[in-house]
Amino acid sequence: MNLKSIDISEMASASTIVFDMLRKAIIEGDLTEGEPLRQEEIARIFNTSRIPVREAISRLQEQGLVKTQRYKGAVVASLSATEAAEIFDFRALIEPEIVRDATSRMTDDSLLAAERACIAFSACTTPMDWGNLNRAFHAALYSPSALKYFIEVSHKAMDRVERYVRAQLVMSNGMGRANEEHFAILNACKAGNADAAAALTKSHICGAKDSLLRYFPKV
Amino acid sequence: MNLKSIDISEMASASTIVFDMLRKAIIEGDLTEGEPLRQEEIARIFNTSRIPVREAISRLQEQGLVKTQRYKGAVVASLSATEAAEIFDFRALIEPEIVRDATSRMTDDSLLAAERACIAFSACTTPMDWGNLNRAFHAALYSPSALKYFIEVSHKAMDRVERYVRAQLVMSNGMGRANEEHFAILNACKAGNADAAAALTKSHICGAKDSLLRYFPKV
DNA sequence: GAGTAGAATATTGGATACAATATGCAATAT
DNA sequence: ATATTGCATATTGTATCCAATATTCTACTC
Numbered sequence A, B: 001m002n003l004k005s006i007d008i009s010e011m012a013s014a015s016t017i018v019f020d021m022l023r024k025a026i027i028e029g030d031l032t033e034g035e036p037l038r039q040e041e042i043a044r045i046f047n048t049s050r051i052p053v054r055e056a057i058s059r060l061q062e063q064g065l066v067k068t069q070r071y072k073g074a075v076v077a078s079l080s081a082t083e084a085a086e087i088f089d090f091r092a093l094i095e096p097e098i099v100r101d102a103t104s105r106m107t108d109d110s111l112l113a114a115e116r117a118c119i120a121f122s123a124c125t126t127p128m129d130w131g132n133l134n135r136a137f138h139a140a141l142y143s144p145s146a147l148k149y150f151i152e153v154s155h156k157a158m159d160r161v162e163r164y165v166r167a168q169l170v171m172s173n174g175m176g177r178a179n180e181e182h183f184a185i186l187n188a189c190k191a192g193n194a195d196a197a198a199a200l201t202k203s204h205i206c207g208a209k210d211s212l213l214r215y216f217p218k219v
Numbered sequence C: 001g002a003g004t005a006g007a008a009t010a011t012t013g014g015a016t017a018c019a020a021t022a023t024g025c026a027a028t029a030t
Numbered sequence D: 001a002t003a004t005t006g007c008a009t010a011t012t013g014t015a016t017c018c019a020a021t022a023t024t025c026t027a028c029t030c
Helices: A014-027 A039-046 A050-062 A081-105 A108-123 A127-142 A148-171 A175-190 A194-215 B014-027 B039-046 B050-062 B081-105 B108-123 B127-142 B148-171 B175-190 B194-215
Strands: A066-069 A073-076 B066-069 B073-076
Touching: A014 A039, A014 A050, A014 A148, A039 A050, A050 A066, A050 A073, A050 B050, A081 A127, A081 A148, A081 A175, A081 A194, A081 B081, A081 B148, A108 A127, A108 A175, A127 A148, A127 A175, A148 A194, A148 B081, A148 B148, A175 A194, B014 B039, B014 B050, B014 B148, B039 B050, B050 B066, B050 B073, B081 B127, B081 B148, B081 B175, B081 B194, B108 B127, B108 B175, B127 B148, B127 B175, B148 B194, B175 B194
Parallel strands: none
Antiparallel strands: A066 A073, B066 B073
């Protein structure tokens, strides 16, 4: 036998595909706050029945990305400035620990991947890509860590605020500063200085929070 | 008009009821690790069709309480000792911040509620109730905090390890020590000493982790 | 014209029916 | 006896249909 092994049981079901697409649309702001998610409309778009759509919406609700009311349906969740700030505080607590753990586990490969992501972010020109590349950099930085639960939770936290990060990057012209901070974190990692990398990550996140609150004083 | 106001749109749907019951059963260990969740069987038990059951299982999966494989179904998720330890580390990072925030916001009422929960825990005799009362105490302690996201995430983390906490309380005869630590935290809150309350919470959680690892060296 | 009752429509929640896949067992071949 | 194939059953994934509720529109009253 000489066939490439593909685990066919890992193939995506309709409800998983719908979930991923809706999640992406919400995170990236293609679906705006408060916008209702009509089951039939979504089912039409993906050419399925409403059943997979409903399961996808259940999962989104569990993640806090939508809010549902019985017999009224789901709407895209929104955050007050206070709530957004709290999630940034949360990230500022969690993510430095991930970076600290990751630093000691980084290989040449993972450092190179992080550097590539960092460079890609710095070279990016269209605002729409900023969010994705910013996220890609953080993912590359965190992935060597063994703290799988921390990483999972931090991703969920990022999902909740990513749209605001994007908006803030655009409105505050924050790309330059974010870029500098990324390279600073990366260099601390390269030097194997876990404490410095963690501290820089913390101030990076706190800075993003402050900038956000300046630009959206009362979201 | 003189009627008690009940928001009827908040009434539980079948899928919500099934979700809550399954969640409870998993947390409390009534469903054991690896045990498969048969949709039809569960549907029969709750006298519904499989549709609400499936939505409930989707949500459980999103919380990490079950693992599903396409066309094979869902089984109750299990944790390795490493994974459980990581979740305790996570709690040890988050929950002190909640207590710190809660301490400054505690009223006489909330302090009394926490004290009642603490006393109830200390008076408890049946192992099955320990977990619930332990959880109730922590909930009473945290609820004055304004950090809603922190609280939500910490509850999800507790859900993942609660069955181990219970087992550990039984096997290590840890009730006495847990009880002392609870009162210590409570007293720090009463004294308005947020830093002390946070520190005591941290060591309380770290102690539970150490005890767990001693009794389940390789779960 | 404002406001209300009631029908008509839209939308969600759930039940049933069917399709796709997995699992267990018997029959057969080696 | 062991391994392999084909079939029967079990289970999950999805589509379709019905019921319950929300929303909109219309007719009517004042």
